[in-house]
Amino acid sequence: MDFSGRIREFVMQHELIEKNDGIVIGVSGGADSVCLLLCLTELRKHFKLRLKAVHINHMIRGEEADRDQSFVEELCRELGVDEISVRINVPQLAKEKHLTEEEAGRNARYQTFKEVMEDSGFHKIAVAHNSDDLAETVIFNMARGSSIKGLAGIPVRRDCIIRPLLGVRRSEIEEYLKERGRSFVTDSTNLLDDYSRNSIRHTVIPALNKLNDRAVDHIAAAAEDVAEIYEMICDMADTAEIHFEEDRVKIATKSLEGLRGPVRREVYLRALEHLAGKRKDIGSVHLDSIDGLCSKENGSAADLPYGITAVKSYDNLIISGIGAGKKAKKEAEEKKDLFVEISGDGIYYTDNGEIQVKTMDYSPGTEIPSGDLVKMIDKDKVSGKILLRYPRQEDRVKISAAGYKKLGRLFTDLKVEREDRKTAPVLADDNEIIWVIGRRLSEAFKVDSSTKSVYLLEYIQKNI
Incomplete structure (x- = not known):
């Protein structure tokens, strides 16, 4: 089966696209997004798709960023796809939000994609992650001490976001473009090892490929298995006795007895997410510190991210914080x-x-x-x-x-x-x-x- 046929089969297998769908496509101009744009254009007639490409100029790389924008605009004109280019001062945004430029850029992209989707009356956003991205994410999460959820990598679909290229390798994408005589632009920062993910891409993945040229495929398959295992862990975590209050969570230590380590850590993650409103920056070292309290004497404590503290109180673990999750909890209760x-x-x-x-x-x-x-x-x-x-x-x-x-x-x-x-x-x-x-x-x-x-x-x- 040729490349286009594989993409179509993947899309249908995972029910990513239906007839008459309106889809916003994130197009940076790089190989992956150009491939995604071409593939969806090929599927446009069969599925009667309405397509709109969105390019974000992050205003980081000067003339190079302007070059990328012009490239995408010209490509979309050639393919007959509506296109919107949006300029966002990501360095300034990162400074205002106290985020890295990588985080600020990602948040700005998805927010813009969703705004265009809503304004267009569309219901889906297609982004160009491939199986190499999935493997890199798994390795990155593993290295930083992620919970088992992070080892499941990138989902094929989450809410309105779909990833039609997640089943193919980056090398296959570039070969597909070469066969069709299609050019693409290269973000010079992707060639550097300044970012953790780039280091994994240029150093770790090539080393793994030397051990086994199908290493990425095997990591992707393992991630899919981990996703199913995580569902089982969540089902078991539901048996723990955990009480949520506005700014604290109480966990009965007796209800944790007999639960394996990954299941207990999922229980702790739920408590921390309730208080902090997110799981980001909560690693295995924090979860292990909570778990260690179960065998310690009454009054033992552990300091955690976001100003949260866990304390052993007789037969309970009391996890409390500054109430960062109050608003999120109230909204959830209303929902x-x-x-x-x-x-x-x-x-x-x-x-x-x-x-x-x-x-x-x-x-x-x-x-x-x-x-x-x-x-x-x-x-x-x-x-x-x-x-x-x-x-x-x-x-x-x-x-x-x-x-x-x-x-x-x-x-x-x-x-x-x-x-x-x-x-x-x-x-x-x-x-x-x-x-x-x-x-x-x-x-x-x-x-x-x-x-x-x-x-x-x-x-x-x-x-x-």
Whole structure:
């Protein structure tokens, strides 16, 4: 199978693209993003895609950055793809936000991609990570003492972001461009070892390739296995007795007995994420320091990032901080109360978006939308009220004529991050899930030859 065929197969295998999708493409002008742009352009006719390229000029490399911008603009004109170039002063932004230029640039890129996506009425963002990027991420996370979650690397899909090239090597991408006579630009900073990831790319990966020329493929395969193992660890961590308060977390040490080390560390990570609002900069050394308190005397303590402290208090671990997670926790609690009753045609609002409902007659030949956020269901198959809500533990989805699958297992199969699951909106009637919005429509409600009346549903996200 040729390169283009492999990309198409990967896209379909992971259900990354559906017909009539609107996709924002991040295009830097480098080999990976040029390849992504070309591949999606080739798939445009088959999937009836609407494409828009976005180039970010980070204002770091002077004339070289301007050269990259001009290159992308010319390439998009040639391919007939709408393009937007945005100039962002990343050095200034990094200084204002107290971030590295790498972090500030990444945050600015994704924020811009999402803004363009929303303004365009699109629902997906395609970025050009490949299997080498995945391997580099795994090695980087391993070297800095990441939790097991970090060893799973880069997901193929997360929310609106898709990665169609994650199954191919960087060398294959460059060969594909060479065969088609396509040029690309090179960011001179990628040739330096100033950044940790560049050092891994130019030193560690080549050394591993000398040991085994399929080292990157093996690391990518291992990362996929780790992702599944992490799901199992999370399920076991759910058994721990942990109580969340506004600015502290209490963990019963007895409930940790019998749990293996990786499971206990996941419990501690949940506590720290609750207080800090993020997991970044929390490494294994911090988790081990909390774990060590379990066997120490009452009153023993450990200092942790973000001003957080863990203390052994009789039969509990008390982890408390400066309340950095108060706002995030309050917002999360408010989201848990999502409960919108759909009573007929109209627009129904939530904190993060709106759902538009329209009743229509149906007859053979009526066009059925296939976008992630636009669906058509058989009105007569709905029992009782339709509710827009968040998932419940007992939820199931009919995935085939053969039967149902638990929603939690479906999320696992779709590689939905656990922290995103509780606030993933679903549409349900009195009996079961109708639509896991943006992810899966139940087979039980699809139109068929007997359908006479339908609901046309469109969910519009405001904040992603």
